[in-house]
Amino acid sequence: MTFLGLKIWKVTGHSMFPRIPQHSYVLAGHWFAFKIIKPNQTILINHPEHGLLIKTVAIVDKHNLIWCKGENSSSIAVEKLGPVCKKQIIGRVIKVFLQPAVNQC
Amino acid sequence: MLYNLINKLDEKLCFSTVSAHCDIPCKIYDPITAQLAVLTMVRMVDLLNEHNAKEQLSATDIAQFYRLVAEKEKHGQQVKKEIMIIWGDFIKTPQLEKFPELHSLVHSIMLTTSSAKQHIDKKVTLALLNKVNRFAEIFWQCKGVETYTAVCPYPPEQAIVYPVLTT
Numbered sequence: 638m639t640f641l642g643l644k645i646w647k648v649t650g651h652s653m654f655p656r657i658p659q660h661s662y663v664l665a666g667h668w669f670a671f672k673i674i675k676p677n678q679t680i681l682i683n684h685p686e687h688g689l690l691i692k693t694v695a696i697v698d699k700h701n702l703i704w705c706k707g708e709n710s711s712s713i714a715v716e717k718l719g720p721v722c723k724k725q726i727i728g729r730v731i732k733v734f735l736q737p738a739v740n741q742c
Numbered sequence: 743m744l745y746n747l748i749n750k751l752d753e754k755l756c757f758s759t760v761s762a763h764c765d766i767p768c769k770i771y772d773p774i775t776a777q778l779a780v781l782t783m784v785r786m787v788d789l790l791n792e793h794n795a796k797e798q799l800s801a802t803d804i805a806q807f808y809r810l811v812a813e814k815e816k817h818g819q820q821v822k823k824e825i826m827i828i829w830g831d832f833i834k835t836p837q838l839e840k841f842p843e844l845h846s847l848v849h850s851i852m853l854t855t856s857s858a859k860q861h862i863d864k865k866v867t868l869a870l871l872n873k874v875n876r877f878a879e880i881f882w883q884c885k886g887v888e889t890y891t892a893v894c895p896y897p898p899e900q901a902i903v904y905p906v907l908t909t
Contacts, residue, residue, distance in 0.1 A: 638755055647752060650762035657762065662748045681760050691760045711764045734745045 642667045644728065646681065648691055652707030653679075656693075661735050663691065665728030674703055674723065679730035682721050687713070689727065771832045773878035776824035777902055779817040780874050783858055784867045784898040786814035791862065818859040821874065825851050828881060837884045847877055868900070875903040 638644065648661045657663065657679070665681050674680065678694045682705060692705035695715050702720035706712060751757075790810050793803060829848045838844055854870040857863075875891070882889045888906040893899050 638757070645748060645751075645757050646760040647757045648762055649759050650764055652764045653762040659762065662745065662752070662757065663760070684763075687761070687763050689758075689760050691762050707762065707764070713763055734748050737743075737745055 643731070646691070652709065652712035653691055653693070654709055656708045657691065657730075657733050658735065661733055663730045663734070664732040665730050667728050674726070674729075679733075680705070681727040681730070683725045683727055684718070684721065685725075687718075691730070692718070771828050771881070773824070773828060773874070773881050776821050776828075776874050777871075777878055779820040779824065780867065780871045781894060781898060781900060781902070782817040783814050783821070784864065784871060784900055786810045786817070787862055787864050787867050788898055790814070791864070794862070814862075815859055818855050821855050821870070822852060825874070825877060828877075832881070833884075837880075840884070841880045844880065847873060847880075851877060871900055871902075875901070878903045 643664060643666050646663050646665055648657055648663060649659060651659055663679070663681075674694055674697055676694050676696055680692060680694060680703070682690050682692060682703075684690050690705075692712075693708060695704045695706040697703050698720065702722055703726070704715050704720050705718055706715045748757075790807065793799065793807050793810075796803065799807065825848060829844070833844055851870065851873045854866065854873055858866045858870050879889050882903075882905045889903050890906055891901050891903050894902050
């Protein structure tokens with residue numbers, strides 16, 4: 638369900654722990670609302686091999702390609718993930734809703 | 743509180759999911775898959791050579807021929823993939839210091855696999871099997887597991903390096 642270009646997504650997987658543990662919810666806006674993509678922003682990308690992913694921007698190279706990373710060592714490596722272009726960005730995370738009072742490990 | 747509210751909404755609306763994909767080092771490595779893939783290549787070469795011996799090929803023979811070539815190709819890719827995974831994910835500095843031949847051995851496996859894919863040549867596939875067996879031997883030595891060599895009890899009945907596993 639999208640409202641004013643904003644959508645809530647449920648996160649599965651552990652690669653964004655501890656910033657975004659599994660089963661968190663994120664509120665994301667479509668990328669064009671936030672034209673400048675910068676390192677450390679959390680974005681949703683449509684990856685050709687892995688599907689819909691939530692990752693942190695590692696770098697934006699001189700060709701405007703975006704290289705993404707996870708938040709811990711279990712994440713797929715930056716170079717293995719490969720770069721994505723802006724068209725592959727589904728949205729940028731604006732707000733994270735963490736599960737309260739749980740042992741997030 | 744907000745989380746619980748969204749969670750309740752999720753139960754009703756079923757929000758889309760986004761994956762925080764992991765590449766967890768599972769530590770499950772075994773060169774047997776690469777060895778079996780080479781054995782398959784050897785077997786395919788044997789069967790392809792049987793076709794070579796025929797004077798004329800029927801439509802069924804031709805269909806079979808294509809299937810055998812395709813399987814040889816597929817298993818060649820698998821050899822490369824399996825060796826690359828162990829080489830890239832398992833082999834690190836201590837193993838390289840102990841077995842300095844590893845880089846050149848892996849490179850040689852890649853080249854020989856390409857050659858085995860390009861030709862219907864039993865000598866080449868057997869050379870590949872020897873190299874993959876040596877890789878398996880090194881792998882098990884890295885893990886402190888003894889190995890032995892035995893002829894596999896099925897076609898193409900070639901020597902394979904197996905780990906000595908105890909209970």
